[in-house]
Amino acid sequence: MTASLTDTLCTRCGLCCDGTLLADVELAGHREIVALEALGLEVEEDDGADRALLPLPCRALRGTRCNIYAHRPDCCRTFECRLLQEVGRGRVSIERAQETIADARRRIAHIRGLVAALGGRSAHLPLKERCLEALARSEELHDDLKSRRTREELEAAMTSLDRLIRRAFLGAPYDRRTRALRPLDRMSRLIQIAPPRPSEPRSSRSRSRPAPRSCRASW
Numbered sequence: 001m002t003a004s005l006t007d008t009l010c011t012r013c014g015l016c017c018d019g020t021l022l023a024d025v026e027l028a029g030h031r032e033i034v035a036l037e038a039l040g041l042e043v044e045e046d047d048g049a050d051r052a053l054l055p056l057p058c059r060a061l062r063g064t065r066c067n068i069y070a071h072r073p074d075c076c077r078t079f080e081c082r083l084l085q086e087v088g089r090g091r092v093s094i095e096r097a098q099e100t101i102a103d104a105r106r107r108i109a110h111i112r113g114l115v116a117a118l119g120g121r122s123a124h125l126p127l128k129e130r131c132l133e134a135l136a137r138s139e140e141l142h143d144d145l146k147s148r149r150t151r152e153e154l155e156a157a158m159t160s161l162d163r164l165i166r167r168a169f170l171g172a173p174y175d176r177r178t179r180a181l182r183p184l185d186r187m188s189r190l191i192q193i194a195p196p197r198p199s200e201p202r203s204s205r206s207r208s209r210p211a212p213r214s215c216r217a218s219w
């Protein structure tokens with residue numbers, strides 16, 4: 001990733017840090033764990049796997065910028081979303097990419113407003129989990145018309161954002177049978193992305209896969 005593209009796009013985006021695209025960042029080992037904990041960040045053990053994760057939304061994020069940029073984990077240094085890769089290859093213009101980021105951020109702001117209207121309380125969770133928590137809580141507590149309409153609006157907004165994220169940032173899962181994007185299964189657990197093979201060099205991982213930074217995509 002060139003410094004200019006990072007400056008132009010990433011510093012105004014932050015969607016791979018704020019829990020929108022990804023649910024956590026895989027850490028490289030003990031050195032990174034110690035360094036992040038010394039900076040006051042919490043690190044989680046991944047149940048059933050011998051690795052540590054930095055949960056997202058990242059507490060080092062300030063607005064759309066990393067507050068520990070010089071000390072960020074290796075995966076953060078090498079990650080490139082699909083949009084950034086496409087701009088780097090000249091397939092998408094910088095202006096178009098900025099519009100896509102702005103569009104995603106507008107949709108996310110709308111979704112956050114709906115989550116708040118439903119009484120969502122889990123700002124520390126990735127966006128999709130926040131939505132699911134707010135929907136489940138509202139369904140349990142409120143059966144009035146206004147709440148039902150807000151839930152429907154949130155589900156529609158989630159589906160719309162899901163399509164944008166998969167297409168522009170993560171790469172869309174394509175159903176060969178129906179020739180369509182796979183719809184969002186709103187009650188499914190987070191999508192599992194297989195971790196990179198241990199023998200694969202870290203630098204090549206970041207360029208061969210759209211979301212190598214985390215073991216879990218958020219959508």
Ligand code: SF4
Binds near residue numbers: 010015080084
């Ligand atoms: S989602 Fe892509 S454009 Fe946005 S900050 Fe992450 S790498 Fe940069």
Ligand code: SF4
Binds near residue numbers: 061
């Ligand atoms: S450490 Fe910095 S680059 Fe990595 S997820 Fe947190 S805010 Fe983003």
